[in-house]
Amino acid sequence: NAGVMQNPRHLVRRRGQEARLRCSPMKGHSHVYWYRQLPEEGLKFMVYLQKENIIDESGMPKERFSAEFPKEGPSILRIQQVVRGDSAAYFCASSLARALGTDTQYFGPGTRLTVL
Amino acid sequence: AQSVTQLGSHVSVSEGALVLLRCNYSSSVPPYLFWYVQYPNQGLQLLLKYTSAATLVKGINGFEAEFKKSETSFHLTKPSAHMSDAAEYFCAVTEPPNAGGTSYGKLTFGQGTILTVHP
Numbered sequence: 001n002a003g004v005m006q007n008p009r010h011l012v013r014r015r016g017q018e019a020r021l022r023c024s025p026m027k028g029h030s031h032v033y034w035y036r037q038l039p040e041e042g043l044k045f046m047v048y049l050q051k052e053n054i055i056d057e058s059g060m061p062k063e064r065f066s067a068e069f070p071k072e073g074p075s076i077l078r079i080q081q082v083v084r085g086d087s088a089a090y091f092c093a094s095s096l097a098r099a100l101g102t103d104t105q106y107f108g109p110g111t112r113l114t115v116l
Numbered sequence: 117a118q119s120v121t122q123l124g125s126h127v128s129v130s131e132g133a134l135v136l137l138r139c140n141y142s143s144s145v146p147p148y149l150f151w152y153v154q155y156p157n158q159g160l161q162l163l164l165k166y167t168s169a170a171t172l173v174k175g176i177n178g179f180e181a182e183f184k185k186s187e188t189s190f191h192l193t194k195p196s197a198h199m200s201d202a203a204e205y206f207c208a209v210t211e212p213p214n215a216g217g218t219s220y221g222k223l224t225f226g227q228g229t230i231l232t233v234h235p
Contacts, residue, residue: 004159033221042206042225043160056222091159095221105223107152107159 002027004094004108005074012114013082021077021111025094032075033105034067037089049075082115089113118143118209122226130234135194137229139181139207142188149190150208150223151181160206166190168212177201202233 005024013019025032030051035043048056049069060067064082069075079086089112093105123138141147148167152160164175171183181192190207208223 006159031221033223035223035225042227043208043223045222045224048221059222093160093223103221104162104165105221106162109157109159112157 004092004106006090006092006108006111008111009109010112010114012116014116015083016081019079019082019086019113021079021090021092021113023075023077023092023094023108025075025092026096026106029094029096029106031095031097032069033093033095034075034077035091035093037091037110039088043091046077079113082113084115087113087115118147118211118224120207120209120224120226122205122207122229124229125227126230126232128232128234129197131199132196135179135192135197135201135231137192137205137207137231139190139192139226140188141190141207141209143209143211145211146185147209148212149181149183150210151175151179151190151192152206152208152225154204154206154228156203163192163205197231197233199233199235202231204228204230 007022032049034046037043045059047060047067064080066078089110091110092108095103095105119142121140150165151163153163154160163179164173166173166183174180179194206228207226210223
């Protein structure tokens with residue numbers, strides 16, 4: 001059973017460009033979480049999605065950031081008009097369900113975004 | 117609101133020595149607690165988790181952690197360090213599903229502790 005897949009693993013963008021980060025959850029998982037790891041900081045929660053629904057986006061910056069998890073295909077984290085402060089490692093995690101015993105979050109390898 | 121404090125951003129031990137990584141939490145409800153390990157340029161791997169069952173939790177690679185409510189702590193230990201244990205370790209907390217809040221599923225992480233193992 002393949003783990004959580006993220007691509008690209010490394011992404012370089014110039015200021016003002018758009019960045020699209022993809023996350024394919026583990027097979028059978030319908031819950032996806034995005035976290036951001038800024039340099040010298042721990043991971044910070046960004047957004048929690050289920051298929052076609054955003055459940056909790058309390059950690060998402062109000063502007064330029066958006067996320068989706070369509071019925072078919074991977075979850076996408078989109079950053080418009082990137083700035084240097086967006087440079088970070090972005091991790092996706094998935095879980096089977098939001099219930100006792102099945103809620104362990106499994107993390108992908110991350111996408112390392114560098115904004116020039 | 118929940119928070120996690122990991123005491124010591126860097127811990128260095130000799131191979132074969134005891135590993136002790138400290139984690140204290142703050143939560144308005146009894147939390148679920150986790151330890152994750154991150155090897156360079158990789159994602160996070162779950163070591164162990166506490167979900168209100170036994171207070172002493174055993175995980176992978178010989179690690180264990182004990183939930184101490186009176187001390188609001190969840191320290192990670194391993195009796196004998198191995199070179200392959202060198203990595204960054206993160207303690208995390210979330211609300212349990214029956215807490216009635218909105219934070220369930222959202223992990224709050226500590227700042228991380230980098231473990232170095234010397235030969």
